[in-house]
Amino acid sequence: MRLGRSDLPWPDLLDIALAVGSFGLFTLPVLLRGSGHGPTAAILVLGTAAAVPLAARRAVPVPVLVTVSLVLAVAALADVGFTVFHSNAGPALGIAVLTAADRLPRQVSLRASVAAVGLVTTAELTAMQLHPATGQNAIQLVLAIPAWLVGYAFGTRRQAERRLRAETADRARETERRVRAEERVRVSADVHDIVSHTLSMIAVRSGVARVVLEQRPEEALAALSAIETASRSALDELRAVLHSLRDAPGDPLGTAGALTAGPAVDRPTLAHIRSLVDNLRDDGFPITLTLSETAGAPPPVEESAYRVVQEALTNVVRHAGRVTTSVEVTSGPDGLSISVLNAAPVAGPYGAGPGSGHGLAGMRDRVALHEGTVTADPCPDGGYAVRVQFPLRSTSRTTHADRSEGKRRG
Structure with missing residues (x-):
């Protein structure tokens, strides 16, 4: 042409x-x-x-x-x-x-x-x-020398600008890869926490229903009703988690699209910890909760704090049974602090079985996204203590999570 x-x-x-x-x-x-x-x-x-x-x-x-x-x-x-x-x-x-x-x-x-x-x-x-x-x-000799110097200066500047653009593009790609990796960690941790907690509760309640089915059928019926409620709540939470993936560019809907159909569910906050503890109390777990009405943090941090408490209590149910447990959530100048302590495990028919060890690893990954720290160690009396500290000022990673949260809520 x-x-x-x-x-x-x-x-x-x-x-x-x-x-x-x-x-x-x-x-x-x-x-x-x-x-x-x-x-x-x-x-x-x-x-x-x-x-x-x-x-x-x-x-x-x-x-x-x-x-x-x-x-x-x-x-x-x-x-x-x-x-x-x-x-x-x-x-x-x-x-x-x-x-x-x-x-x-x-x-x-x-x-x-x-x-x-x-x-x-x-x-x-x-x-x-x-x-x-x-x-x-021989005037051409005189003209050529400054011409070469000026051209070399132009070329050096253009090469520096090209390197700067390449470095900027590399940093942008690296940031995008890091954000996607963090999002995968967050989603996988959410799914693990939701499924692990719900299945543990189902295992405990189904065990209760089996034991009291013949002598106290009304208690068995209540346990089955609680299982249904827990299952529906877990499905709603999974929908909320997967809803954030539905609008991702290039992400096929497939099964995720089917699961996320329907209205979005609010992400958990510190206030949801009360209902989490109340449900376990209804199942006979002696748990005390200390949660100030003024405790607060950015939405991504509150969601992570809820998941931390959920995972810690799930581990209590799975590995310790119906033992005395204390949950304390406080906020102060240093940030948001969480402490979950349980007494030594007791023998009983209600345990949910051994775990895979992924819960604590996922907890550490989740808290690391907010530059926080996790300490999980046995206590001298045979119990177990989980302590988490979220910093007061969130980093750029939390800022990105804030933006993602705003888009989801929008």
Whole structure:
């Protein structure tokens, strides 16, 4: 397909204008006034040959530099003056040297420029001996040195800008990968906590229903009703977790889309810890809760705090049974603190079985997203203590979570 003038990119148009301007300002006046040295045809040919290559100076800087230097050498030896100055001191060689220094590596541009300028200077010095009446000089050497320095400065700046853009793009990609990884950690931790807690409660309540089914059927019925309620609540929570993935760019809906159908569910906050503890109390777990009405934190931190308490209490149910447990949630100048302590495990028929150990790992990953700390150690009396500290000021990661939370709530 043939390209018109308007189809050319802007750099090519500028170079064409530069070539036309060079010929029009330095050679055309010589042709019009007839003031040049040598035949008119030679002036036209050499003037055109020196200017036209400038249109391709950025695409092929070395061939342009070679062509311009050869034209100037031939003109000097043939005693042809195709510019308004002595020794054809036009901008052609300076522009070619500047472009080579700008576009090529330093060593390559330096060698090419020295060779080209040396050729032209040698030709001019020789022409001074062959044609002394013309009054030629070696002005091209003087023009080429500052031209190379300016071109090298331009090239160095452009390379620095290119490196800066590349580094910025790399940082943006790394940030995007980190955010996606953190989102996967958050979602996987949420799913683990919800499923683990709900299945533990179902296991405990189904065990109660089995034991009292024949003697106290009303208690068995209540346990089955609690299992149904817990299952529905867990499904709603899973919908809320997966709802954040539904709007992700390029994420297929598939099963997740089906699960997230329906209205979104509010994310858990510190206030939901009360209902979490109350449900366990209804199942016979002696748990005390200390939660100030004024305790608060950013929404992502409150959600993580709820999941931490949920996972800690799930571990109590699974590994300790119906033992005395205390939950304390406080906020102060240092941030939000959580403490879950339980007494030594007791034998009983209501345990939910051993765990996989992923709960504490997920808890640490979740708290690490907010630059927090987790301490989980056995107590001297045989119990277990989980202590978590969220810092007062959330980092950029929490800020990103705040934005994601705002989008979900919006």
